[in-house]
Amino acid sequence: MGSHSNAEKDESATETETTTTRRGSLSVTESNTDCDGDALPPPPPPLANVSQFEEGEKVLANHKGRFYEAKVLEVAFKDNEWNYYVHYIGWNKSWDEWIGHDCVLKHNEENLEKQGVKQGVKSAMAWRVSKMKPRCPNVARGRKRKQDSVDNVVSPMEENLVPSDNLLTFNIPPALRKQLTDDCKFVTQMQKLVELPRSPSVDDILKKYTDSKMDKHGRLSNSVEEILKGLRCYFDNALPVMLLYNNERKQYEETICGDVSPSSVYGAEHLLRLFVKLPELLIHVKMAEETLKELQDEFVDILRFLRNNQSSLFVSTYKAVEEMEKQET
Numbered sequence: 001m002g003s004h005s006n007a008e009k010d011e012s013a014t015e016t017e018t019t020t021t022r023r024g025s026l027s028v029t030e031s032n033t034d035c036d037g038d039a040l041p042p043p044p045p046p047l048a049n050v051s052q053f054e055e056g057e058k059v060l061a062n063h064k065g066r067f068y069e070a071k072v073l074e075v076a077f078k079d080n081e082w083n084y085y086v087h088y089i090g091w092n093k094s095w096d097e098w099i100g101h102d103c104v105l106k107h108n109e110e111n112l113e114k115q116g117v118k119q120g121v122k123s124a125m126a127w128r129v130s131k132m133k134p135r136c137p138n139v140a141r142g143r144k145r146k147q148d149s150v151d152n153v154v155s156p157m158e159e160n161l162v163p164s165d166n167l168l169t170f171n172i173p174p175a176l177r178k179q180l181t182d183d184c185k186f187v188t189q190m191q192k193l194v195e196l197p198r199s200p201s202v203d204d205i206l207k208k209y210t211d212s213k214m215d216k217h218g219r220l221s222n223s224v225e226e227i228l229k230g231l232r233c234y235f236d237n238a239l240p241v242m243l244l245y246n247n248e249r250k251q252y253e254e255t256i257c258g259d260v261s262p263s264s265v266y267g268a269e270h271l272l273r274l275f276v277k278l279p280e281l282l283i284h285v286k287m288a289e290e291t292l293k294e295l296q297d298e299f300v301d302i303l304r305f306l307r308n309n310q311s312s313l314f315v316s317t318y319k320a321v322e323e324m325e326k327q328e329t
Contacts (some may be wrong), residue, residue, distance in 0.1 A: 175307055239262040
């Protein structure tokens with residue numbers, strides 16, 4: 001991250017001392033002695049030039065041409081202007097940096113809308129999976145292929161990113177692990193598929209989960225709403241890339257076309273497969289520890305909901321392709 005250069009020393013002073021702020025590399029150099037050599041505090045900024053932002057205030061900060069939600073950690077007056085050491089909300093502290101007054105805006109609805117700022121967890125989770133491409137349906141079958149790369153899943157601050165030091169970890173309940181095992185056997189060994197469209201669909205399941213949270217807490221926090229929106233977005237984009245077995249691809253191509261979203265057609269069986277892949281996907285997203293913890297807690301809660309409603313959300317029988325084709329005719 002960029003930082004401001006050190007202030008030049010006052011050549012007219014006989015003795016100077018450089019006072020450096022506790023964070024970053026912004027330094028404020030002032031003459032620190034009087035005529036008798038006694039130490040004096042640095043002079044205050046002019047009264048007319050009062051900072052518009054305070055320590056601890058939530059603001060919008062400009063990073064490389066885009067605004068993000070941030071928190072002011074420190075304020076300093078240097079070179080006749082105010083400078084701010086900011087932390088980008090939802091991001092690792094390694095992104096903290098000093099920025100000038102011109103790079104800070106008030107955090108209000110007008111500026112949020114004007115700058116198109118993505119708020120909270122949604123920004124940190126970086127639900128950018130639009131570049132994920134489905135595998136080619138014409139690839140010869142009978143040979144196992146490695147999963148497609150997910151390196152395109154990156155954060156908005158995508159320059160010079162490295163994987164997060166924190167790995168998303170959560171345990172899938174034993175009953176759901178068995179569900180995954182049975183699902184694999186039905187599709188790959190017995191050559192049976194889940195009949196589509198599913199009811200309830202992934203959209204229906206997330207709506208049921210939302211209703212259960214509302215009944216329990218009386219409201220749904222903004223962060224939970226963003227997590228659920230992101231989960232649906234990941235499902236829609238990841239399904240053709242990494243959530244289908246080879247013998248399910250023809251069914252996908254025949255079912256998903258135009259503006260039809262996979263989350264409105266597929267159900268709990270394929271949603272559960274996504275949870276197996278989430279740690280692999282989100283390792284490419286750099287986020288703060290508190291954001292990672294919030295994601296883990298919410299994913300665990302969703303898995304608990306799937307487990308508690310397993311009999312009503314998952315299909316009890318898979319059908320052979322020939323059987324489904326006969327039904328269609």
